[in-house]
Amino acid sequence: MTTSVQTKTMTMVQSINDAMRTMLAEDERTLILGEDVGVNGGVFRATEGLYEEFGAERIIDTPLAESGIMGTSIGLAANGFRPVAEMQFLGFIYPAFNQIMTHATRIRQRTMGRYTSPIVIRAPYGAGVRAPEIHSDSVEGLFTQMPGIKVVVPSTAYDAKGLLISSMEDPDPVLFLEPMRCYRSSRMEVPEEKYTIKLGKAAVLKEGEDISIFTWGAMTIETMKAVEQIENEQNISCEVIDLRTLYPLDKEIISQSVQKTSRALIVHEAPGTGGVSSEVLSVINDTSFLYLRSPVERVSGFDTPVPVYSLEQEYLPSPEKIKHAIQRSITF
Amino acid sequence: MLTEFPLQQVLNEEGHVKEEDTMQTITIDQIKSFYYYMLRARLLDKKCVNLQRQGRIGTYVQYEGQEAAQVGSALALEKGDWMLPTYRDHAATLTFGQTMRNLLLNWRGRLEGGVPPEGLNIFPPAVPIASQLPHATGVAWAEKKKGSDRVSLVYFGDGATSEGDFHEGLNFASVFQTPTIFFNQNNGYAISVPMEKQMNSKTIAQKGLGYDIESARIDGNDIVAVYLAVKEAVKRARNGEGPTLLEAVTWRYGAHTTADDPSKYRDQAESETRRKTADPLLRLERYLKNEGKWDEAWHAAIEEEIQEEIDTALIEMENYPEAELSQMFDHVYDIPTWPLQEQINEHLATKGRNA
Structure with missing residues (x-):
């Protein structure tokens, strides 16, 4: 039924x-x-x-x-x-x-x-x-x-x-x-009807075995592009997680995923320093330190103001940069 | 603008009636009640300065000299109305019904100081200057949407008129015609900066013109003028006639706070002169004497009664249970988030207590 x-x-x-x-x-x-x-x-x-x-x-x-x-x-x-x-x-x-x-x-x-x-x-x-x-x-x-x-x-x-x-x-x-x-x-x-999604719960956009990629917002688009390309090019299986709530983070999903894949990458378009990626790193550190096989990678915007749009594509994480970071993590 | 917004006075400094017809509406009993509430506020203020000097409370913000503005405006409200004070307005909140104990607890660094007694609508004292004005517009807007006749009254100083939130609060109130009374206490100084450096306009009342808000400038040391002006503004607000801006011109005798030294930026002899000439309590005393209604026995009795009330509140404050650790954590979120809960657990574990 x-x-x-x-x-x-x-x-x-x-x-x-x-x-x-x-x-x-x-x-x-x-x-x-x-x-x-x-x-x-x-x-x-x-x-x-x-x-x-x-x-x-x-x-x-x-x-x-x-x-x-x-x-x-x-x-x-x-x-x-x-x-x-x-x-x-x-x-x-x-x-x-x-x-x-x-x-x-x-x-x-x-x-x-x-x-x-x-x-x-x-x-x-x-x-x-x-x-x-x-x-x-x-x-x-x-x-x-x-x-x-x-x-x-x-x-x-x-x-x-x-x-x-x-x-x-x-x-x-x-x-x-x-x-x-x-x-x-x-x-x-x-x-069409009313439904809710609990705050503080991330979503697994794609399951994978070799690396956990944590991202949110529009960077899910760039991340999925990168993953599609790298999985076609190489024998790498990526897990992609959309955090959806940035405070409080979903500690369970982050730790479960990292403990499964042993590698992690965080992708966001905010400036690199002092932001949410540091907190994701902290959760990984607190929960999964001994599971890691390589340092946690990050792809982010720069510690600059978001540029005027003639340069915004240089500023934003691209599939190339994301693929490069995945590669670095896997070959560490 | 000084002529467009003349200083409204009902009782002058000598306690003589300037507006006979207006004064007819006020009874001797009311005058005595005004005096009582002002004396209560003043004695509490003096006590608090001493308590700070003795280290029994923390940095204290005194209001001595501004009692007429605060008490007169508070008495013009009714239960159910909203009061939004700053950190200098405890004469107002006390008169409106906040307990003396809670006010003392506020200066002892306790959250209880920001909690109004059940049934009273008092915001916690705003600290960022002028930030409370949009709140006053918002709570009054809510009353309007609910179809009630309740109003909000918000306190702020002369310095606050330079902040963006002053203008945003007034503009929203004007656009949405909220039942809000913007009650300015112009005591001449924002810490050290005098009014003439704060603004090039001669009055604060004129700032209402830019928002088409009914405005008036009143002698803030004349409690009758204050009370009647606020009564009128409240009546207009209840009738759906929108917000009012009132400038109550007053003076603080003392420092900005107990951590401030006013001799750095002004001649304190001015304060001493004003105590003898323009004091709000002295004015009522003179009026009652002029009317042959001053009663030394009454005065001694209320003073003794107030001192007892203060002593009792002080004992309550000093015997109040120590702050529970949970107060830091319990009201940040409805339910603590997991990172906060982990921090709590670890803190308690370190202290050797049960999580």
Whole structure:
């Protein structure tokens, strides 16, 4: 006996829209706030149709002020609402940083649980779409070190809906990063009904035996390309894991995979130093040190600002660089 | 702008009534109640400065001189309204219903200081300057969405008007017409920087013009003027007429905090002069004497009652159980994340306690 689940073919940006529509219909406390999220439906169309369906009281075109969006969301959340605050691009989140760092993530502790901040901060992020300056930042590492918040990054339409609904139901603030390159890069069948994907759980995109590759966001695309090429060229079997939640990391999947393959590579587009890859390394170190047959490899962006787009392909991890790192690990 | 936003006064420094009709609305009992709450706040403040000197509490932020602004505005609110203070506004939170014990605990580095008593809506004191203004807009916006008539009142100083969050808070409140009272205490100095270096505008009230927000400038040491201006702003907010910006012009007698030395940046003789001329408590004392209503026995009785209350609160503070280690961990997330839980376990194991 199988029960049939109604599905619909969606891009990631459509499934994000669908997640918000689902929660807006289910929970009247849900509000969507941001720049151009209402009448315009969002600059990426992530909120398209929501204004027409749920009205201006719930789908709110705000003034162009990120700190104001975040600060008023904190007040709304402390007083019973569940705001989804859109930062138009992650590179524009910096004016809101103080509100997130000193209030959204701390109000629960500062009031011993009396007030909380169940806010989802949605932000498109990442390079590779020839966007103007500052529109391509990957600063997830600034937030994974911030106590009180969770950091979530889907890379597929299916995951995006389930993870966004989980984020919207989470009792604490969640930074929900949306890789712009994945918004429309592929379509897949997505259930029309509500479903959730637990935060803190990674996904095995491809099983393999010789090396574990940990990545997230749009770098899943580059990683899968590299893996396809190297597996065709050589007798190497790669396991690819999409971390999906960057804080807290999925310790179980990371350790199980590394203990199986004995080798690891981390691929991300954020600058190399001080970011999430260091924490993945730390998990491997803590759980699987004696299983390793070679040093853990990393392919990342540089310790530079994300460049203007004439140079962004040089900045981003490429299949060539990823293949090279796999090779280094295997032949160590 | 000084003429567009004249300093509103009902009772002048000598305790003479400037606005007879307005004063008619205030009873002697109310005046005595104002005096009581201001005296209560002042005696607590003085005690706290001493406690800091004795090392019984940590760095303390005094508000002496600003009692009329804080007490008058707090008394104009009703239970159910929202108060968003800074670290200098415990005269307001005390008057609104925060316990003396919790206020003392706050200065003893305890989280309990940020928790309002059940049934009262008080945010924990904001530390990053002006960051609380957007919150005040947000909580009031929520009340509007719920269809209630509750309002929010947020405190901030003259220096806060330079921060972006001041402008963002006001603009959002204006655009969404939230029931918010932006209550500025202009005490002339942001630590060491005087108002004329902080801004080129002559008033803070005029900043409301840019947002089409009803604004007024009041004598912040005249509790009657403060109380009535806030009452009016609250009434407008409850009626759906949107936010108000009030500039209460006042003066802090003391240092920015007990860690500050104001003689570095201003002549403290000014404070001593103001104590004798413009003090908010002295003003009510003069008024009551002018009216033949000052009663030494009453004054002695309330002072004794307040001292007893402070002594009791102090004992409660000093006998309060030591901070539980769990307070550091329990409220970071609803449920601790695994890295945090591992850190907790390891810490407890190192201390030789059960995880």
